[in-house]
Each structure stands twice: as C-alpha cells, then as structure tokens.
Amino acid sequence: MNAIIDLARAIPAAATAPALTSLFGLPDEPPHERVLLVADPASGLKAILAVHSTARGPAFGGCRFWNYADEASALTDALRLAQGMSLKNAMADLPFGGGKAVILKPAGWRNDAAEREALFAAFGRAVQSLGGAYITAEDVGTTTADMRQVQQHTGFVSGIPRDGAFGGDPSPKTAWGVFVAIEAGVMRHLQRNSLDGVRVAIQGLGAVGMHLAQFLHDAGATLVVADVNPVRVDEARARFGAEVLPVEQILSAEVDVLAPCALGAVLNSASIPTLRSRIVAGAANNQLATPADGDALHARGILYLPDYLVNAGGIVSVAREYRGEGEEKAVMTEVSRIRERVLELLDRATASGQTPARASDAWARSKLRAA
Structure with missing residues (x-):
C-alpha cells in the first residue's frame, strides 16, 4: 500500500490554520478521531476513511464509491457520513462508534471486473491498516461482491452472504x-x-x-x-x-x-x-x-x-452479522423498534x-x- 497518511495523527493537534483544522472534522464540531487518506497508484485507489468516534466501540459504517466533483467534496462527505454513523449507532443502541469510507471513482472508470477487484483489494488493505478501529460494509456504489474482495484482505468487514448463517445485503x-x-x-x-x-x-x-x-x-x-x-x-x-x-x-x-x-x-x-x-x-x-x-x-x-x-436498519443488520448474533426474525424485530x-x-x-x-x-x- 502506497501513500497512506493518517491526518489526525500526522498533523499536530495544536495546528490552527483554517485549511488544516478543516481536515479534522466539521465546522463547530469536535474533531474526528482519525482521518486516513489512502492512495494506491497500482489500483487507482484514492480513499478517505474517517473515524468519528470509538466511544461506544469500533467505528462501524459502510464504504461509498462515488464520482466526486473534487477531493474536497469527498472529504466533506466522509466527515459528514462518519459523524452521522456515530449518531445512528448510538440511537440504535449498538456497541459501535461511527466511521465511514469513501472511494473516489477513478477518471475513465470502466468497471472492468479485474480493475474493480484490484481497487477493493487495496481498500481492504487500508481497512486492515487501522487495526480494527474501523469496520466497513456496503454503501452507495458498493456491493456484496466488493465486500467479498475486501474480506480477502481484512476481517473488519460485514454485509457478506454466508452459507448457513445470517448475512449479506443489508x-x-x-x-x-x-x-x-x-x-x-x-x-x-x-x-x-x-x-x-x-x-x-x-x-x-x-x-x-x-x-x-x-x-x-x-x-x-x-x-x-x-x-x-x-x-x-x-x-x-x-x-x-x-x-x-x-x-x-x-x-x-x-x-x-x-x-x-x-x-x-x-x-x-x-x-x-x-x-x-x-x-x-x-x-x-x-x-x-x-x-x-x-x-x-x-x-x-x-x-x-x-x-x-x-x-438504521442496515447497520443493525451488518452489526449483528459481524458479531455472529444474526438471525432473520430477531434482526427484523430489532429493526422494527425504529417505530x-x-x-x-x-x-x-x-x-x-x-x-x-x-x-x-x-x-x-x-x-x-x-x-
């Protein structure tokens, strides 16, 4: 994996320049715990992994694959989504914090199968580099097949069909x-x-x-x-x-x-x-x-x-799958508590x-x- 930068650790906490402090979190909000930028030239991967909070447990949230207008837009999306996951997981009473990943769709993306596998393999290695601080799953633009590829490189992933067990598309x-x-x-x-x-x-x-x-x-x-x-x-x-x-x-x-x-x-x-x-x-x-x-x-x-x-139904599903607690009827009952x-x-x-x-x-x- 090339060019991995952990912003929340690499930039001094005392930095006050607006251009730098905006990288830590959202306006008028406490900073995110970690923001990881990942670039892998071999696969074309450019990704942002944002860990908002691990107060309730490891940060859990999906991976979005999207055609962003620019890198600043992708960063803003990652930060907003990660904070939203902290609130979502807390409201659902799940033992997880909030995090999110976004992958910037490469220029000229053809969605070739081998190209996609390489991209998500590199993303899986990025998730693994956080050592369990962040657990990923599907989101907009990603699929169960993508998560299977991620699973080849990290165990910190959910939303994957499992033979004889609860899991899969949330x-x-x-x-x-x-x-x-x-x-x-x-x-x-x-x-x-x-x-x-x-x-x-x-x-x-x-x-x-x-x-x-x-x-x-x-x-x-x-x-x-x-x-x-x-x-x-x-x-x-x-x-x-x-x-x-x-x-x-x-x-x-x-x-x-x-x-x-x-x-x-x-x-x-x-x-x-x-x-x-x-x-x-x-x-x-x-x-x-x-x-x-x-x-x-x-x-x-x-x-x-x-x-x-x-x-929150999707995160309830992948969280129970990840913990090995999933069963269709019980999960649907838990999701129904949203009412x-x-x-x-x-x-x-x-x-x-x-x-x-x-x-x-x-x-x-x-x-x-x-x-």
Missing part, C-alpha cells in the same frame, strides 16, 4: 426501518392508522428505494417515483403502478410523505421552500444540508424524521419544545456522552 433491512418510521410518522402527524391511500414520493430507486417501494405498495400507499436510471423507473411503474416524475421535480411533488433515498444535502435553503409534503422520512444519509434546515422544515409544518434514526423510537422522539420534541431534528441530535449526543 438494504432490505434499511428499507424496512424507513417503512416503519413512515408508519409512525403518518399515525402521529397525519392522524391516520394505515398507509392505505397515502401518497409517498421516493427520490432514488436503488436497492433501498426499490425495497421501500415494495413495502409501501404492499401497505396500500400510492407511489410517485424518480430516478436517474430509466430501467429502475420502468420497473417501479410496472410493479407498483407508480407515477413517474423527472428527477428535478420529485422533491416538490404534492404528496403526504417525501422519502429521499438518493444522496445527501437535498434538504436545503433552495429546496425546502418548494416542498409540498407533510412528512419527510427517507433512507438517504445527511439529508439536511445544515442543522438550520431542520428548523426551516419545522417552521413550514413539515415533520422531518432524522435520517440516522429511521435508516417506537420515532414515537419516543416525537414525545421528547413536544416535551422539550425542540424541533424533532434538534431533539434527536440531543438524544443521540447524550448517548455518546454516556459512553
């Missing part, structure tokens, strides 16, 4: 958690006891989005969907009778529930004034561009259910006078402090 569990959260939100905010006839807009029909569409369709919801992949859109139209909108219109669809299931920061000062949903609850990580955007949603009377609370956590959050928000987003952050951070 996306159905993520989707189920979002589904039960939507049920809870509809019951409390819309005063409806079922999803029959509830209009739900799904932004993004990847693995999680399509599973969520299936769960919602089975419950009688009416679906409005958008995705950049026309094949996925056609599938949703055929399977669920979904109404299709262009990707640039889905956020402003007139629906009861908006479920962002693509990438983050979609709820921002530009998009929030255009929303015509009453609830936002989706699988995408870091949906709020800034904490103030949660306040803006609340001011408009829109119930925002924080992503790290509702999309009760949503209702508890809404009670906490009412009692404290905070928005649900602020109350959720306070709740999660109290769990981190307790650790």
